[in-house]
Amino acid sequence: MIKFLFIFAAVCVIAAAVTAVLYRRRTARVMRSLDKMIDKAIDGSFTEENIDETMLSSVEAKLARYLSASELSARNVAAEKEKIKELISDISHQTRTPLANIMLYSELLSEQELPREAKECASSVKAQAEKLSFLIEALVKLSRLETGIFTFAPVSSPVMPMLEEVYSGLLPEAEKKGLAFTLEPTCASAVFDKKWTAEALANIAGNAIKYTDSGSVTISVKEYEMFVCIDIADTGAGIPEEEQGLIFARFYRSPSVAEKEGLGIGLYLAREIISGCGGYIKLSSELNKGTVFSVYLSK
Numbered sequence: 001m002i003k004f005l006f007i008f009a010a011v012c013v014i015a016a017a018v019t020a021v022l023y024r025r026r027t028a029r030v031m032r033s034l035d036k037m038i039d040k041a042i043d044g045s046f047t048e049e050n051i052d053e054t055m056l057s058s059v060e061a062k063l064a065r066y067l068s069a070s071e072l073s074a075r076n077v078a079a080e081k082e083k084i085k086e087l088i089s090d091i092s093h094q095t096r097t098p099l100a101n102i103m104l105y106s107e108l109l110s111e112q113e114l115p116r117e118a119k120e121c122a123s124s125v126k127a128q129a130e131k132l133s134f135l136i137e138a139l140v141k142l143s144r145l146e147t148g149i150f151t152f153a154p155v156s157s158p159v160m161p162m163l164e165e166v167y168s169g170l171l172p173e174a175e176k177k178g179l180a181f182t183l184e185p186t187c188a189s190a191v192f193d194k195k196w197t198a199e200a201l202a203n204i205a206g207n208a209i210k211y212t213d214s215g216s217v218t219i220s221v222k223e224y225e226m227f228v229c230i231d232i233a234d235t236g237a238g239i240p241e242e243e244q245g246l247i248f249a250r251f252y253r254s255p256s257v258a259e260k261e262g263l264g265i266g267l268y269l270a271r272e273i274i275s276g277c278g279g280y281i282k283l284s285s286e287l288n289k290g291t292v293f294s295v296y297l298s299k
Contacts, residue, residue, distance in 0.1 A: 152196055282294040
């Protein structure tokens with residue numbers, strides 16, 4: 001009896017060991033299949049015809065259907081992006097010449113001997129055409145960023161030449177408002193796309209000048225071990241705390257500045273550009289004391 005129990009126990013142990021080995025082999029085979037499917041999906045060569053569902057688990061079959069749907073979705077997204085790209089190109093091309101002509105002829109009209117009211121009308125037409133041109137250009141940039149048409153090429157460079165370009169472009173506007181506009185020198189270098197980062201900083205500094213009625217706007221740089229921080233500080237009215245999380249949203253404009261001209265996409269574009277270059281923007285503000293936008297770029 002004892003011998004029989006011993007033999008039975010031995011058989012059970014052997015059966016369990018064989019079952020474990022077979023299970024491990026089957027699991028390894030399933031994992032290899034999944035791994036191959038994912039690799040093919042990554043390199044774009046996955047097709048459902050390559051899957052033999054009779055030899056796959058239900059999980060593998062579901063993954064096969066999911067990858068097929070993902071591939072179709074990716075093709076649809078690519079097609080939609082191409083359509084958007086063509087539409088943007090058409091809008092930009094078709095509106096450039098008419099707007100340029102409107103601005104040219106309105107300027108020529110304003111130089112003629114016209115009654116005062118007629119001159120004012122010509123000046124108004126030119127101003128509105130310039131606004132429309134700026135709006136179209138901003139929307140085109142926005143669409144190209146969101147659809148991935150624009151690509152960034154960040155490289156390590158000194159930040160001072162870029163800041164000097166931003167400063168010189170905005171200085172006349174600051175002087176016109178009687179603001180003290182200051183750029184503090186720096187020897188720091190960071191990783192950024194010069195063209196697009198300059199545009200982002202110009203959007204931020206331009207807003208600082210626009211919404212500061214008196215006082216100063218200062219651009220300064222702080223250098224840390226891993227990154228460079230570009231501070232754009234103003235002495236404007238400040239941003240209410242409840243709005244600080246909203247101002248980077250597309251087309252958002254604070255009710256407190258509704259009377260000033262603007263589209264509400266400058267800060268949105270700035271954030272998209274800076275994040276696209278691997279950086280980020282931080283905001284600190286106090287009512288009636290001013291605002292500081294801090295742009296962090298990696299070194």
